[in-house]
Structures are given as C-alpha cells and as structure tokens.
Amino acid sequence: MGVSVLKPGLATTVQDTGRPGYYNVGIPPSGSLDQYSSLAANMLVGNGDDAAVLECTYMGPELRFDQPATVAVAGADLPPLLNGEPRPTWESFAVGAGDVLSFGFLRSGARAYLAVSGGFDVPVALGSRSTYALGALGGHRGRALAAGDELPIGPAGGAAPRRAVPEALRRNHPKHREIRVMMGLYDHRLTDSARRAFLETEWRLTPVADRTGFRYRGAELEFRDRDAPFGAGSDPSNIVDAPYPIGSIQIPGGVEPIVLHRDAVSGGGYVMVGTVISADMDDVGQSAPNITTRFTEVDLDGALRARHERAARLDALREAVG
Amino acid sequence: MVSVRGRAARHSFGGDDHIYVELDEEMNLSANFKVMAITSTIGDRGIDGVIDICPANASYQVRFDPDAIEPRQLLAELESIEAEVGDGTGFDLRTTVVEVPVLYNDPWTRETLMRFRSHHQNPDGTDLEYAARINGFDSVEGFVAAHSGSPWFTSMVGFVAGLPFLFQMVPRERQLEVPKYLTPRTDTPRQTIGHGGCFGCVYSVRGAGGYQMFGITPAPIYDPTQTHPDFEDFLVFFKPGYIAKFEPIDRDGYDELTAQVEAREFRFKQAPVEFSLGGFLADPDGYNRGLMEALDGS
Amino acid sequence: MSVDIRSPLPGVFYRRPSPGSEPFVDVGSAVEPGTVVAIVEVMKQFFEVPAGTEGKIATVAVADAEMVDAGQVLFTVLPW
Numbered sequence: 001m002g003v004s005v006l007k008p009g010l011a012t013t014v015q016d017t018g019r020p021g022y023y024n025v026g027i028p029p030s031g032s033l034d035q036y037s038s039l040a041a042n043m044l045v046g047n048g049d050d051a052a053v054l055e056c057t058y059m060g061p062e063l064r065f066d067q068p069a070t071v072a073v074a075g076a077d078l079p080p081l082l083n084g085e086p087r088p089t090w091e092s093f094a095v096g097a098g099d100v101l102s103f104g105f106l107r108s109g110a111r112a113y114l115a116v117s118g119g120f121d122v123p124v125a126l127g128s129r130s131t132y133a134l135g136a137l138g139g140h141r142g143r144a145l146a147a148g149d150e151l152p153i154g155p156a157g158g159a160a161p162r163r164a165v166p167e168a169l170r171r172n173h174p175k176h177r178e179i180r181v182m183m184g185l186y187d188h189r190l191t192d193s194a195r196r197a198f199l200e201t202e203w204r205l206t207p208v209a210d211r212t213g214f215r216y217r218g219a220e221l222e223f224r225d226r227d228a229p230f231g232a233g234s235d236p237s238n239i240v241d242a243p244y245p246i247g248s249i250q251i252p253g254g255v256e257p258i259v260l261h262r263d264a265v266s267g268g269g270y271v272m273v274g275t276v277i278s279a280d281m282d283d284v285g286q287s288a289p290n291i292t293t294r295f296t297e298v299d300l301d302g303a304l305r306a307r308h309e310r311a312a313r314l315d316a317l318r319e320a321v322g
Numbered sequence: 323m324v325s326v327r328g329r330a331a332r333h334s335f336g337g338d339d340h341i342y343v344e345l346d347e348e349m350n351l352s353a354n355f356k357v358m359a360i361t362s363t364i365g366d367r368g369i370d371g372v373i374d375i376c377p378a379n380a381s382y383q384v385r386f387d388p389d390a391i392e393p394r395q396l397l398a399e400l401e402s403i404e405a406e407v408g409d410g411t412g413f414d415l416r417t418t419v420v421e422v423p424v425l426y427n428d429p430w431t432r433e434t435l436m437r438f439r440s441h442h443q444n445p446d447g448t449d450l451e452y453a454a455r456i457n458g459f460d461s462v463e464g465f466v467a468a469h470s471g472s473p474w475f476t477s478m479v480g481f482v483a484g485l486p487f488l489f490q491m492v493p494r495e496r497q498l499e500v501p502k503y504l505t506p507r508t509d510t511p512r513q514t515i516g517h518g519g520c521f522g523c524v525y526s527v528r529g530a531g532g533y534q535m536f537g538i539t540p541a542p543i544y545d546p547t548q549t550h551p552d553f554e555d556f557l558v559f560f561k562p563g564y565i566a567k568f569e570p571i572d573r574d575g576y577d578e579l580t581a582q583v584e585a586r587e588f589r590f591k592q593a594p595v596e597f598s599l600g601g602f603l604a605d606p607d608g609y610n611r612g613l614m615e616a617l618d619g620s
Numbered sequence: 621m622s623v624d625i626r627s628p629l630p631g632v633f634y635r636r637p638s639p640g641s642e643p644f645v646d647v648g649s650a651v652e653p654g655t656v657v658a659i660v661e662v663m664k665q666f667f668e669v670p671a672g673t674e675g676k677i678a679t680v681a682v683a684d685a686e687m688v689d690a691g692q693v694l695f696t697v698l699p700w
Contacts, residue, residue: 010629010662010663010665010667011663011665020373020374020385021373021374022374023373023374023376023385023480024361024374024375024376024377024479024480024562025479025480025483025484025558025560025561026479026480026481026482026483026484026485026526026558027483027484027558057663058629058630058631058662058690059628059629059667059690105626105627105628105690105691106628106629106630106690106691107690107691110630125546126557132483134482134483134527134529135482135483135484135527135544135546136527136546137483137546137557142546181337182335182336182337182338184334184335184336184342185334185336185342204687207630207631207632207661207662207663207687208663208664209662209663210663210664229346229347229348229349230348230349230350230494230520231348231349231350231379231380231519231520231521232347232348232349232519233501233502233518233519234501239347240346240347240348240349240379240380240381241378241379241478241481241487241521242342242344242378242379242380242381242383243342243376243378243381243382243383243478243480245336245337245339245340245342245383245385246337246339246340246385247336247337248336248337248340265480265481265482266376266480266481266482267376267378267478267480267481268481269519272336275335275336275337275340276337277337277338278337278338278339278388279338288630288689288690289630289631289632289662289687290630290687290688290689300335300338300393300394303337303338304338304388304393307338307388307389311389
C-alpha cells in the first residue's frame with residue numbers, strides 16, 4: 001500500500017519542515033526549500049504542518065497510487081495530470097487505487113510540492129523525514145526517488161473535503177525577483193565599488209542551482225588586497241574556514257555568487273558578504289535557471305518586519321484553508 | 323611558551339536568524355579553544371530560541387528563532403558570555419583522545435589523485451611527495467612521521483556531515499602547511515585523510531574536495547545507519563574538541579581492520595581526557611605525551 | 621502544420637552529445653517519438669530530450685549552449 005514510483009522525475013525528494021539542531025556537526029536543516037508552498041499543500045489535504053511531502057524539482061515524477069487518497073500540488077506551476085487528465089494546482093483532489101499521477105511541463109517556478117493525506121511515511125531520522133542526500137540521511141533511503149521505489153502513506157485523519165487556496169494567497173513566480181539581503185559578515189572585504197556592484201547588478205541564475213546552493217552570474221567583484229592570515233587560503237576571497245549561515249552569499253574568487261539553501265555545506269573558507277533574510281528564502285527556492293535577480297539591502301528591522309509579514313500571510317492561509 | 327592572544331571579537335548578523343562571531347582572522351589554538359569555551363557555555367545556558375550552536379576554527383555561529391528571542395537581546399547575551407569566558411584559560415574541556423589508524427599512500431587515494439593530476443600543483447608526483455618537498459622533508463617517510471607524530475585538535479566539524487577539521491598540536495613553526503588543489507576534484511574516497519592550508523581532515527563521505535590526499539582510514543567516522551558499535555548513540559563520531567592521533571598501519575593491518583569494520587566489530591581506541599589550554603601552551607610536547615599516555619592506558 | 625518540441629526543463633541546451641561531435645539532429649533529420657534531439661543540463665545532470673513526435677526537423681529554434689526555460693520551443697517538426 002502507498003505509492004509506487006513509475007518515473008522519478010529529475011530530483012524528487014521527501015521533505016518536511018526540516019531537521020534543526022545538528023548544524024554543529026555539519027548536518028544542515030534540509031526540509032522543503034519553499035516552506036510556504038509545502039505547508040499550503042499539507043493544509044489542502046488536511047495534514048499537520050510536519051507531514052512529509054514530495055519536493056519535485058523542474059520535472060515531476062510519475063506515481064501510481066495503490067490506495068485512495070486526497071492529494072494537492074502547490075508551489076511551482078507544474079501542472080498535475082491524473083490518468084492523463086489535467087488537475088488544478090493549489091487545490092486538493094481525490095485519487096483512487098490504481099490511478100496514475102504525472103505532470104506536464106513546468107510553466108513557472110522551480111519546485112512543486114505534492115502532499116498526500118496522511119503524509120509520506122518514511123522513517124524519521126534525527127526528528128525529521130527530510131532527505132539530506134549528501135549525508136545519505138532521512139527521506140526514502142537517504143536519496144532522491146528512483147523508479148521502482150514504493151513510498152508508504154501514513155494514516156489519514158479521515159476524508160479531507162475539497163479545498164482550494166484563494167488566488168491572493170497563491171505564490172506567483174515572476175521572471176525577475178528582488179531578493180532582500182542583510183549585508184555584513186565579510187562585506188568589508190569587498191572594495192566599495194564591488195559592494196555597490198553586488199547590489200546593483202542584475203544577476204542571472206545559472207543551471208548550477210540545487211538544494212545546497214544557487215549560483216548566479218552577472219559581474220566580477222573585486223576584494224581588497226590583504227596579507228593572508230595564517231590558515232586562510234591565499235586568494236583574497238579566502239578566510240579561515242568558518243560556519244556558513246543558511247542563506248549566506250559567498251563569492252569564490254569574486255565571480256558567481258552562491259546563495260546557500262537548506263542543504264547547505266555548513267562551513268568553508270570563502271568570504272560571505274551577506275545573508276538572504278528568512279522571509280525571502282522561499283523565493284530563492286522557487287528560482288529556476290535563467291531568471292534574473294537583484295539583491296536589495298535591508299537592515300535588521302526591515303528583515304524582522306518582512307518576517308512578520310510572511311507569518312501574517314501564513315496565518316491568513318491557515319484561516320482560509322486549514 | 324606561546325602567548326595567549328587577546329583580540330576583540332567581531333559580531334555580525336547573518337540575516338535575521340544567525341549571529342556570526344569572528345574571534346580571530348587567523349587560525350590559532352587559543353582562538354579555537356576560546357570558541358569551544360564560549361559555545362559550551364552558550365549550550366549550558368539553554369537560551370530559549372537558540373536552534374544551532376556551531377563552533378568553528380576561529381569563529382562561531384548561533385542560529386536562532388527571532389520569533390522566540392529578539393536578535394539584539396541574544397547578541398547582548400553572547401557578548402556577556404564572551405566577556406565571562408575571557409581568554410578561555412580558566413576553562414577545562416572535557417573531551418576524548420582517539421587513535422585513527424591510517425594506511426598512508428594507499429591504492430584508492432592514489433588512483434583518485436592520478437585521475438585529477440591536471441588539478442594539481444605537482445602533476446608529476448603524488449600529493450604526499452609534493453607535501454613532503456614543500457615542507458622541507460627529504461622523504462615521504464619523514465613527512466608521514468611528522469604527520470603522525472603529534473596529535474591533532476578537532477577545531478571544527480562540518481562542511482558536510484561529520485567531517486572533522488584537524489589542527490596539529492605543535493608550535494606554528496612545526497605545523498605542516500600544504501595549499502589546496504588548484505581546482506577542486508569532483509571525487510574523493512570516503513575516509514580519505516586530507517590536508518589543506520594548515521588543516522588536516524578526514525573525509526566523512528565520498529564527494530568533491532580540494533584537500534591534498536595522504537592516505538585512508540578503514541574506520542568509519544559517519545554512519546547514518548548507526549549499525550557500527552561506536553555509533554549506537556549518534557551517527558557522527560568526531561565532536562568539536564576531540565583530539566586525534568594518526569597511527570600508521572600497513573596493508574595487512576588495513577585489511578584486518580576492514581574485516582572488523584565489516585563484521586561491525588571495530589571500535590576506536592579512545593580515552594576521556596580533560597584538556598587545558600594553559601597546560602598545553604606551557605609545554606606542548608610534554609602535554610601531548612600525557613595525552614598519549616591516557617590513550618595507551620585505555 | 622508543424623509540431624513543436626519543447627524543453628521539459630530549464631537549463632543549458634546542447635545540440636551535441638559531446639563537444640566536437642555531430643549534432644543529434646539538424647534541419648531535415650527524420651525523427652521518431654523516441655529520437656534524442658538534444659540534451660538539457662541542470663543541477664549538473666544531463667537530461668536527454670526525446671522528440672515526442674515523428675516527422676522531419678523543420679527549424680532549430682535555439683543556439684547551442686544557450687539557456688532555455690522549461691516549455692521553450694527547441695525545434696519544430698513537420699509531420700510526415
């Protein structure tokens with residue numbers, strides 16, 4: 001009983017709200033990169049917030065349901081097909097035993113979240129079902145799905161009524177994004193003009209964008225000269241290996257900034273010049289290659305206001321759907 | 323005697339949910355020990371809203387929930403803990419000294435390093451030959467003797483799950499230094515003994531890497547399945563502050579230990595110790611002999 | 621009436637299996653639904669794009685090594 005994977009998609013993983021508390025030994029939080037959409041999908045099928053969903057990146061899987069269930073897809077505009085027939089996103093719908101769920105081409109965004117009533121019931125590892133593939137931890141056997149996998153479904157709380165997220169509370173995925181950052185960490189190591197250029201450049205996301213980090217292209221940035229401190233590498237973008245905040249932005253060699261996400265490497269020897277604020281991490285997670293991005297600077301109070309606005313939006317979602 | 327360095331800490335918010343603290347721009351054991359003392363104290367305090375406390379080589383980071391604690395209030399609390407800890411010399415670290423068996427110049431890292439010769443400063447030799455030469459040793463054997471002759475302090479665990487950064491516990495003029503590869507490799511065998519800059523490491527998982535490769539240990543250090551005896555309680559072996567001693571083994575020794583690992587019978591030789599920075603700095607070689615006696619008495 | 625072959629993924633579009641080799645298809649090539657017509661690279665993975673239709677390649681809509689969006693037209697095909 002559960003779900004059989006006929007085709008795995010490109011990088012489909014089991015995720016939930018994540019695995020906090022182990023970053024000190026190099027195990028990142030993991031979890032859905034777009035938490036808002038992941039939570040919305042769970043609400044649509046009547047699950048609690050911590051139920052595990054499938055994160056489908058760029059290309060959806062093809063799944064056969066071996067039992068009836070209520071499902072919902074939220075996040076990227078990746079159109080679901082039930083036995084080949086179109087079904088809506090941001091709305092729950094019923095599937096029967098033997099039904100096949102597949103997906104059309106991605107229209108916008110990067111990651112769609114598939115929730116099923118009862119949740120995907122893989123074993124809990126260090127308090128979470130999230131997949132951390134680099135460490136072969138959590139999820140389904142510590143890796144992305146493969147054809148032939150069978151995923152168990154947990155007990156559902158009863159037949160969920162059909163629900164939809166109101167239009168105003170759905171995410172949309174523009175081709176250009178403004179991502180808010182708090183500058184700091186080692187931004188003093190950039191020259192004044194490089195710091196300005198970082199904030200003024202229209203960056204383009206490269207295809208090197210996965211759960212670990214998102215790499216952008218657009219300008220070369222210069223670091224101030226310095227005598228390398230003992231233990232730091234010789235390149236001016238090197239530091240003595242240090243912890244990396246989730247969302248921090250490093251620029252190895254002054255080219256191609258990388259925003260670390262929820263499967264971050266926990267530390268390393270590259271200068272970080274700032275950090276994406278917590279409220280905008282979902283937007284980074286929905287960025288697909290080729291979209292343009294400008295990093296705009298906010299201060300701590302601005303970041304906290306944005307965080308409260310995001311929380312208010314989640315409350316409204318709960319009010320409307322949960 | 324090496325002096326204890328005093329230097330003002332530098333604090334920065336990493337977004338609205340991290341505080342990043344640099345205690346020193348350069349690597350030294352004093353800064354690292356201060357990191358250990360401060361981060362243990364933060365952990366003991368049990369501050370509401372703190373999610374992760376990450377000690378690193380000469381810096382540390384706290385990840386927190388800004389809905390549970392106001393960021394500036396947490397910053398003030400960290401600053402007061404730093405002031406209390408001072409230079410850390412009053413702090414005794416309860417930790418573990420452990421022996422790590424190493425097959426130097428093994429066939430697996432050798433095969434890997436040969437595949438990535440175009441990424442290396444010294445395409446005509448091995449990583450060990452290069453490291454021995456630039457550190458002024460006449461032979462690889464001399465380099466291996468220095469590498470395995472003194473213990474290493476686990477100054478940070480991370481990059482990927484369970485990977486220890488190791489800092490050699492000898493005065494700076496005797497520390498081995500080797501630059502990283504010119505461009506990173508896309509492959510490194512699991513449990514490779516690596517070296518980059520002044521840091522040693524043990525690769526916990528197979529994957530990309532830029533450190534020089536000197537050998538391999540048969541001992542697992544990360545076990546997500548938690549089926550090896552040393553991993554009953556936790557899937558990561560090395561904790562920040564652990565002290566490691568490399569023990570050279572030959573191929574027969576490697577095969578024997580590998581059989582033990584496969585039978586789920588291998589256990590690290592290890593002993594609990596209290597580490598005092600003041601005691602170490604006063605007489606590094608004498609202090610290290612004491613650590614080795616604790617290990618051999620285990 | 622021509623039929624479009626679209627990219628199932630965002631990423632980098634490659635017309636050749638490796639640099640220096642012949643393109644998978646060119647204008648005039650005959651394709652069947654399973655014919656590989658291009659590779660799209662994303663997240664260090666290389667995904668083979670099948671024609672999904674049969675006929676003759678009429679146009680190549682994207683230059684080699686250019687970034688494409690998911691759903692972007694890569695080729696048009698004239699059905700037999």
